[in-house]
Amino acid sequence: MGNALPISHSRSYQTHLVLPPDTNHHGSIFGGKVLAYIDEIAAITAMKHSKSEVVTASLDSVDFISPVDVGDILELEAMITSTGRTTMEVYVRVMSRNFRTGEVKLTTESFVTMVAVDQHGKPTPVIGVFPETDREKRLFETGGARQRLRKAKRENTKERRMLLDNNPE
Numbered sequence: 355m356g357n358a359l360p361i362s363h364s365r366s367y368q369t370h371l372v373l374p375p376d377t378n379h380h381g382s383i384f385g386g387k388v389l390a391y392i393d394e395i396a397a398i399t400a401m402k403h404s405k406s407e408v409v410t411a412s413l414d415s416v417d418f419i420s421p422v423d424v425g426d427i428l429e430l431e432a433m434i435t436s437t438g439r440t441t442m443e444v445y446v447r448v449m450s451r452n453f454r455t456g457e458v459k460l461t462t463e464s465f466v467t468m469v470a471v472d473q474h475g476k477p478t479p480v481i482g483v484f485p486e487t488d489r490e491k492r493l494f495e496t497g498g499a500r501q502r503l504r505k506a507k508r509e510n511t512k513e514r515r516m517l518l519d520n521n522p523e
């Protein structure tokens with residue numbers, strides 16, 4: 355659809371201070387809170403790129419690599435790394451920063467699939483993206499393989515659902 359936009363056009367950043375209500379009894383952030391931030395920044399990035407409403411279709415598996423403690427600073431970065439007809443794959447990276455020591459750690463990263471929708475909630479075509487930096491190029495070039503994996507997983511899920519629906523207990 356039309357001319358592509360550079361990935362940098364919609365790249366987004368968010369910074370959050372981790373407060374006590376965001377944390378569990380160990381004093382580290384709830385995984386669900388991090389997921390909510392990921393979903394929000396992915397949606398903002400996709401809206402900026404597509405200039406339309408978007409919905410979340412899926413999140414690839416998320417591993418929480420290191421805990422984030424109360425008082426830490428959470429830094430998120432998001433960019434569109436590839437597009438389909440109506441989908442945008444958004445790469446989100448979450449880092450945590452200890453402001454006292456200056457230590458910065460990778461917390462998690464995820465690929466979120468956002469779908470552009472029209473006023474009736476129907477998927478609508480999106481413009482493509484093109485990479486400029488080496489990092490963007492690596493993410494862009496590997497987008498097709500991730501798309502294929504997602505498709506295979508969806509087929510597998512469909513088959514499992516049919517199997518379960520046809521064999522009720």
Ligand SMILES: CC(=O)SCCNC(=O)CCNC(=O)[C@H](O)C(C)(C)COP(=O)(O)OP(=O)(O)OC[C@H]1O[C@@H](n2cnc3c(N)ncnc32)[C@H](O)[C@@H]1OP(=O)(O)O
Pocket residue numbers: 409410411412437438439440441442467469471475477504508
């Ligand atoms: C339930 C919730 O509240 S979750 C949070 C908010 N999210 C939502 O509300 C979304 C709910 N889901 C939906 O509205 C629909 O399932 C949609 C819009 C995501 C997809 O609608 P469908 O009728 O399946 O549309 P369609 O089959 O045309 O697929 C549209 C695109 O989404 C892609 N897609 C559909 N499901 C998924 C999925 N689970 N993961 C990744 N991509 C998907 C398709 O491959 C297609 O991509 P393309 O256009 O780039 O080739």
